[in-house]
Amino acid sequence: MLGKAALGLKCGMGVAALCALSLALPGLLGPLAAEKDLTGRGRVLVEQNCGRCHAPGKEGDSPHAEARPFRTLSSKYPVEDLAESLAEGIVSGHPEMPIFVFEPQDVAAIIDYLESIQDVPAAAPGEAPAEAPAETPPQAE
Numbered sequence: 030m031l032g033k034a035a036l037g038l039k040c041g042m043g044v045a046a047l048c049a050l051s052l053a054l055p056g057l058l059g060p061l062a063a064e065k066d067l068t069g070r071g072r073v074l075v076e077q078n079c080g081r082c083h084a085p086g087k088e089g090d091s092p093h094a095e096a097r098p099f100r101t102l103s104s105k106y107p108v109e110d111l112a113e114s115l116a117e118g119i120v121s122g123h124p125e126m127p128i129f130v131f132e133p134q135d136v137a138a139i140i141d142y143l144e145s146i147q148d149v150p151a152a153a154p155g156e157a158p159a160e161a162p163a164e165t166p167p168q169a170e
């Protein structure tokens with residue numbers, strides 16, 4: 030991109046303000062830049078939509094005691110298994126959890142992000158997860 034190259038050039042010439050601007054630009058471009066950073070986009074979606082109940086990151090407890098921290102999901106099932114639920118409407122069987130329906134690109138971002146924070150690495154398809162505690166699946170009831 031021409032604009033970017035020009036900024037890069039100014040950067041090299043030591044124009045500090047422009048240099049800072051070119052670094053800040055990707056963030057300001059919003060959705061466009063976020064498309065490139067799938068994981069970051071998923072993180073924002075998860076934090077905004079799920080964070081008030083589920084711990085959305087690598088650390089911390091869930092604000093809602095019964096909502097499991099997302100980093101523990103893969104100990105129960107492969108995170109990709111959620112893709113269908115996210116696209117068609119996730120129903121946890123818990124009246125407090127709203128039904129979400131996400132666009133395919135948002136589903137991909139969310140799955141990508143969730144996979145990036147798992148405590149237990151994703152199990153290979155068809156294989157039992159490493160330490161699977163016996164619990165009921167989300168759709169139970």
Ligand code: HEC
Binds near residue numbers: 096097125126127166
């Ligand atoms: C208003 C609070 C609330 C919000 C917001 C919320 N959840 Fe939940 N969620 C819960 C509760 C409470 C449970 C546990 C009870 C249950 O499984 O029915 C749960 C359970 C789940 C489960 C099942 C976990 C398991 O044990 O297998 C998944 C997956 C899940 N939520 C995903 C999401 C995603 C993804 C979002 C955001 C798009 C979200 N939740 C937003 C409250 C919430």
